[in-house]
Amino acid sequence: MNKKIVPFWEEAYREYEAIAFSNEPNATITEFEKKINTQSKVLDAGCGEGQNSIYLAQKGHYVDAFDLSEYGIEKLKYRCELSNTQVNAFVADLTTYQFEQYYDMIVCFGALHFVNKNAWKRFIINAKEYTNIGGIHIIQIFTDAVPAPEDIAPFAVGLAKDEEIKELYTDWDVLQFKSYVFEDEHPNFPKHLHASNKIVARKMR
Numbered sequence: 001m002n003k004k005i006v007p008f009w010e011e012a013y014r015e016y017e018a019i020a021f022s023n024e025p026n027a028t029i030t031e032f033e034k035k036i037n038t039q040s041k042v043l044d045a046g047c048g049e050g051q052n053s054i055y056l057a058q059k060g061h062y063v064d065a066f067d068l069s070e071y072g073i074e075k076l077k078y079r080c081e082l083s084n085t086q087v088n089a090f091v092a093d094l095t096t097y098q099f100e101q102y103y104d105m106i107v108c109f110g111a112l113h114f115v116n117k118n119a120w121k122r123f124i125i126n127a128k129e130y131t132n133i134g135g136i137h138i139i140q141i142f143t144d145a146v147p148a149p150e151d152i153a154p155f156a157v158g159l160a161k162d163e164e165i166k167e168l169y170t171d172w173d174v175l176q177f178k179s180y181v182f183e184d185e186h187p188n189f190p191k192h193l194h195a196s197n198k199i200v201a202r203k204m205r
């Protein structure tokens with residue numbers, strides 16, 4: 001029988017002492033969190049084990065966070081308990097996600113390229129609709145400017161073209177856009193490169 005291949009982070013999500021990506025929130029989130037009011041409504045889509053969600057909740061925001069991974073969500077809940085932090089975390093799929101409320105900030109880090117292009121574009125279009133005027137999106141997606149490394153290649157079905165994400169935000173104020181290549185490393189896998197786009201945009205009207 002074929003063994004189901006699972007992405008490397010699933011292992012780390014199961015280990016409560018391990019860190020899959022980072023213990024620290026992403027620097028772009030810490031930078032732009034300052035631009036939203038306290039007690040804002042925030043969504044972290046594809047939140048993983050939740051370092052960004054927990055940071056945003058500790059800053060006083062109401063945070064909804066979802067991920068496809070049950071283990072990721074269980075670990076996020078465990079980390080919330082440990083730190084006495086309130087995050088509304090639940091399992092959901094980006095490809096079928098139905099918005100039920102409006103948000104002031106939507107963040108999605110490193111998750112969109114794991115669903116096909118039509119699905120991530122549809123998610124962003126819906127997310128834009130369900131963002132309050134003045135609200136901010138912070139989106140990071142891998143691009144095909146370098147090939148996907150072997151460990152994520154089977155899952156990276158929706159790599160963007162460089163700058164493609166920008167096309168979805170022409171009607172918003174783009175506060176920051178970065179296209180970059182960075183070196184990454186995980187346990188049991190050699191150093192490798194990722195090509196990435198990161199966009200921060202504000203809904204103007």
Ligand SMILES: C[S@@+](CC[C@H](N)C(=O)[O-])C[C@H]1O[C@@H](n2cnc3c(N)ncnc32)[C@H](O)[C@@H]1O
Pocket residue numbers: 009021022045046047048049050051052066067068069072092093094095108109110111114115
């Ligand atoms: C590289 S991790 C990033 C996690 C987190 N955003 C962070 O910055 O640490 C990618 C995440 O996307 C999630 N993911 C992949 N496909 C998904 C889908 N269809 N719906 C929701 N989450 C998904 C994975 O389970 C994983 O937690």
